[in-house]
Amino acid sequence: MDLKEYLETSAAQVDAALDGFLPSAKQRPAKIHEAMRYSLFAGGKRLRPVLALAAAEACGGEIELAMPAACAVELMHTYSLVHDDLPCMDDDDLRRGRPTCHKVFGEGMAVLTGDALLTEAFLILSETAPTARYPLSAFIAEFAITGGSTKLIGGQVLDLEGEGRELKKAELVRIHEAKTAALLTSSLRLGAMSANATPAKLDAVTDFGYHLGLAFQVIDDILDVTQTTEVLGKTAGKDEAVAKATYPAILGLDKARKEAARLTKKAMESLEPLGGKGSRLREIAAYLLDREY
Amino acid sequence: MDLKEYLETSAAQVDAALDGFLPSAKQRPAKIHEAMRYSLFAGGKRLRPVLALAAAEACGGEIELAMPAACAVELMHTYSLVHDDLPCMDDDDLRRGRPTCHKVFGEGMAVLTGDALLTEAFLILSETAPTARYPLSAFIAEFAITGGSTKLIGGQVLDLEGEGRELKKAELVRIHEAKTAALLTSSLRLGAMSANATPAKLDAVTDFGYHLGLAFQVIDDILDVTQTTEVLGKTAGKDEAVAKATYPAILGLDKARKEAARLTKKAMESLEPLGGKGSRLREIAAYLLDREY
Numbered sequence: 001m002d003l004k005e006y007l008e009t010s011a012a013q014v015d016a017a018l019d020g021f022l023p024s025a026k027q028r029p030a031k032i033h034e035a036m037r038y039s040l041f042a043g044g045k046r047l048r049p050v051l052a053l054a055a056a057e058a059c060g061g062e063i064e065l066a067m068p069a070a071c072a073v074e075l076m077h078t079y080s081l082v083h084d085d086l087p088c089m090d091d092d093d094l095r096r097g098r099p100t101c102h103k104v105f106g107e108g109m110a111v112l113t114g115d116a117l118l119t120e121a122f123l124i125l126s127e128t129a130p131t132a133r134y135p136l137s138a139f140i141a142e143f144a145i146t147g148g149s150t151k152l153i154g155g156q157v158l159d160l161e162g163e164g165r166e167l168k169k170a171e172l173v174r175i176h177e178a179k180t181a182a183l184l185t186s187s188l189r190l191g192a193m194s195a196n197a198t199p200a201k202l203d204a205v206t207d208f209g210y211h212l213g214l215a216f217q218v219i220d221d222i223l224d225v226t227q228t229t230e231v232l233g234k235t236a237g238k239d240e241a242v243a244k245a246t247y248p249a250i251l252g253l254d255k256a257r258k259e260a261a262r263l264t265k266k267a268m269e270s271l272e273p274l275g276g277k278g279s280r281l282r283e284i285a286a287y288l289l290d291r292e293y
Numbered sequence: 294m295d296l297k298e299y300l301e302t303s304a305a306q307v308d309a310a311l312d313g314f315l316p317s318a319k320q321r322p323a324k325i326h327e328a329m330r331y332s333l334f335a336g337g338k339r340l341r342p343v344l345a346l347a348a349a350e351a352c353g354g355e356i357e358l359a360m361p362a363a364c365a366v367e368l369m370h371t372y373s374l375v376h377d378d379l380p381c382m383d384d385d386d387l388r389r390g391r392p393t394c395h396k397v398f399g400e401g402m403a404v405l406t407g408d409a410l411l412t413e414a415f416l417i418l419s420e421t422a423p424t425a426r427y428p429l430s431a432f433i434a435e436f437a438i439t440g441g442s443t444k445l446i447g448g449q450v451l452d453l454e455g456e457g458r459e460l461k462k463a464e465l466v467r468i469h470e471a472k473t474a475a476l477l478t479s480s481l482r483l484g485a486m487s488a489n490a491t492p493a494k495l496d497a498v499t500d501f502g503y504h505l506g507l508a509f510q511v512i513d514d515i516l517d518v519t520q521t522t523e524v525l526g527k528t529a530g531k532d533e534a535v536a537k538a539t540y541p542a543i544l545g546l547d548k549a550r551k552e553a554a555r556l557t558k559k560a561m562e563s564l565e566p567l568g569g570k571g572s573r574l575r576e577i578a579a580y581l582l583d584r585e586y
Contacts, residue, residue: 107381
């Protein structure tokens, strides 16, 4: 299977699983279930769950066993977007090419929709089958720490605090580690854990995720400058408009591109302990770097 | 130990455990950890965790084993208050006698603080020791379903939708079941589960929680009418000001009081399968009913 086909097939499998896990849109109260599905089924690329599934395969596991974790990370990602888009946070009107949750359902409902997606994520994750090396508590702790006040949420706090002020590169890296790299890394780790990965393999996907996550965010920052709103599906040029610190703003476009390539290369090198089984993850890293051209 | 002493001792034990579980206020980013602690350590009565501990004892268990669940339910309760108080929801300035989280830290930070408390709740719950009858997945599922889109969050959705419009008693009961009774019941159930309760005992505390939760909400509605802001620690008369449907509004004060007494009696009767060990829970129910006099 070539990469494009693999990505499409995996995303479709994730969509089907999410549809099965989530309460139906008819369940009462209907409005919250509509809003959850509106935010979740908006044509996302499902990068994080696909990474979870690919990491499971790379560690010799099966994608079915990684599916609850894969769905959980997508729910956590979506909840964080719904809350980050709120008027009291980044105030965005457009996401994945459609009006944001609060534009359609109102602010109060958007807060509750994010809350519900986050809560549902833990419910789904609790269906993970423990392995010899990893009890369920390891999955829940991994996921909760990643989503918590020192990582995903902490990164958004730093982001809010940094708006409109000049950041040094080290500060920017810290935000990206917390906001982006942490959840990408955790997606890979949870997938590997579902495959009962050895410590050496778990370390390998962890290093891969860290560098891939930073590369991903650098590329995202570049695309915000170089692409149109139509292509992005979210408001282009937003970072500059709110004087947000980004890689292109701090380093310039050219150096930012080089930084993305350097990080991607480091990510690929991290996969060595996986041998030939790491090739799909390497392909995904190369593909993400190529997004910008 | 008399009830007053028991409640104070238990609340102090919960406070100490919460303090140990939560990241320190100095951990970076400092602001989110400050805000989490501000909201959590505001002199709450710790009713839900005390019920969890009391249920564990009533089922022959130990309070140490129920402590992670007890702390988790208090975090979930606090997160729901922080989000419900937001301007885009109930818009409250005062909670537990102090300015609400968003008044002190800003709206964006209050959204993130609620998110962080909810996420931390699952992390703490994952430290629960599984028992012969209840694996960790049973604790996580119980907690996530209670906090989810059909119960705690669903109740707030119904509450938002019902504002300013006349509700029938059945609609009001449905909101209270979801918003209040569900988490009170779940507190008791998680405590009982940590004690490896038999199905009959688990059913008993479930019935108890359901009726106690409804009674508790009726009494809360009554207090909103009859007490001052100073006594309540939150804005008194708020329900009437926003034309919120409440028991006193629908039934009148006198009938609402009778309803609270009836529900409390039913709650106490549910405890029969626990025999003499249910006496502490019975005392707590009587004490809650007496709050209004």
